[in-house]
Amino acid sequence: MKKPNIVILGAGYGGIMTTVKLQKSMGVNDANITLVNKNDYHYQTTWLHENAAGTLHHDRTRIPIKDVVNMSKINFVQDTVTAIKPDEKKVKLENSELSYDILVIGLGFEAATFGIPGLIENAFTIGDINSSRLIREHIEYNFAMYHNEKEKNQARLNIVVGGGGFTGIEFVGELANRIPELCKEYDIDKSLVRIINVEGAPTVLPGFDPQLVEYAMNSLESRGVEFVTGAMLKDCKPDSIVYEKDGKQVEVPTLTTVWAAGVRANSIVEKSGIETNRGKVEVRNDMRAPGYDDIFVIGDCALIMNPENGRPYPPTAQIAIQESYTVAHNVKALAEGHELEGFEAKILGTVASLGHTDAIGVVLNDRKLFGWKATVMKKVIDNRYLLKLGGLGLLLKKGKFNIFY
């Protein structure tokens, strides 16, 4: 094989870790490696809810790509992918076109709105740095407006979060911490503000241990979060949402609906012609797409079944990072004509934060954690990733060390 063009699309958890691994294992004489990303920074998707609530500045969440990628070894292209042409071995970008010999697709997720009317137009999503800091500003703006109108508009103080999954719960947890500060800033009576979490399932955090779920709900309710479970969002209007529960429709006035109830793979993947299953590529054991020996798929665009329960692994940072080890190994093996290895997930644990001061989690062997121990565990997980991605320097710069806050 001639010196191959390796193109990596997306600098999310999977893409950036694959790049960092490859820049260590392959030299400039072994391959031309190109990383394509919309922004000149990587961000920790799992921290975005804190940026959206305003409890953590977004500059803590994002990492300039040049800080972790060696620009003399990797060709970095800041551009947006518009289409993948697997049969032509080409990728179309907004401003140019790339040819590849080996492609890694790590284009992440987009919001899935399940056809609920008005959601695309009127709801916010915690999707990236831009959309998250907009939520922070939007909430502040409405609080600032409140005392500037003769008729007080309660819709400015009601915040509805659609979805009681990971993101939804972690977001309302941060909001519960943030609201008292905002009320002080804008002279608003705290008791007027409502944080309402609407979830379709009979319980929030489906899949989590019921004891931990109860702990989480108690913790959040004691800080003013209201839960409406078993309720389906029916309509998202500019100044209200409508949900249905027990056959009855309820309308809640709000100017702030945050949709955190579903993600799907980037739709570019489905449009590429690569075989997909509900929008994702069910990859082979070596992380390659079916039918294309030169295309790897990683992170939220990839679907891998958990052999233990026959259901897909959830689209988490943990899985994406683990996949990057296999993908980086296999890209090099493919380029050099060696044998590819299979991917095996190891779920080390799952921790959901409930604001800065509380959390719940399950670690190895189903051990349950809650309270400050879980808070510490969450930070340990985040810090380990930074260490893997950029070494001690990055950890010190962006890590979370104040374990009691």
Added chain:
Amino acid sequence: MKKPNIVILGAGYGGIMTTVKLQKSMGVNDANITLVNKNDYHYQTTWLHENAAGTLHHDRTRIPIKDVVNMSKINFVQDTVTAIKPDEKKVKLENSELSYDILVIGLGFEAATFGIPGLIENAFTIGDINSSRLIREHIEYNFAMYHNEKEKNQARLNIVVGGGGFTGIEFVGELANRIPELCKEYDIDKSLVRIINVEGAPTVLPGFDPQLVEYAMNSLESRGVEFVTGAMLKDCKPDSIVYEKDGKQVEVPTLTTVWAAGVRANSIVEKSGIETNRGKVEVRNDMRAPGYDDIFVIGDCALIMNPENGRPYPPTAQIAIQESYTVAHNVKALAEGHELEGFEAKILGTVASLGHTDAIGVVLNDRKLFGWKATVMKKVIDNRYLLKLGGLGLLLKKGKFNIFY
């Protein structure tokens, strides 16, 4: 005279200083003194443009009334004045009604829009704490939105300030300091942002020495402020403004128009039936309203001619504070049957800031100041007021001491 009811309307510069003076000179057995104010705080109107630009937090600008007024000596009513009935000696509030024997009207200003279409609906004003922090949030919100739209909307980054008087110039000065920070916060190219000052007169800061005006314009232009002088605002639309200059109409797309080109006295005064001149009460030499021996008018509601040039004194904090000495003296004198004194203005100087780092001013005997000396002078003036109002404690809490910032 029986123990008189003295009612002071408004806790602006004039009202609060009159109250503070009276609580020292009159005891609880001499008079019932009532202060009425919409908020439970006084604020420094001359600092609001900094809150609006986001360069100073509004909590620095406002002072809780209980921190300077002795609540065991003064009856404080937090309410909004809706009408004054001078012939019935009554004041109507939103939630109650007060009778007075002696009244002090210090109800301040409201924006004068000169009938320009759309201004009331679409422009912001630097009127109080609420409206000022809303401007800060509005600008931030538009910067946050900028990268969340496919079609970049330049109107989000254009800030138009109507009026090149004191407030307008001081505001664009602060904006010039603030914009680089905001651009960093929201990843916006600084060169895209426009700050446009539109003034009807042939020059900004009319009445100021031409040499100082030129200094000010150069200082601000070098920091990116654009001036359009000799231009009349014709229309303020939700997403643009139209001005006319040299017979031609120009439309500037903007979502942020701040109207700083005119104030008038609170319209409650005109509606009260007291004789007014362009909305203000041309007070007698002892600060009493014509025709009413029991009503004093102070601050922006009062009109006093400068005998030197036959024109009214400008509505400044300096004049209002000086008036409060005469009003406080005369209220006591009237209650006790002594002779009233006449008011005499002493203009000690005028300083206009051009952001944190620059200023221009004229002090005693027409001495011109600019640069850091004027900056220091401005802070000295502000600090002197705090000392007068609340003593050393207040000065230390709210004063401006960092003279080189």
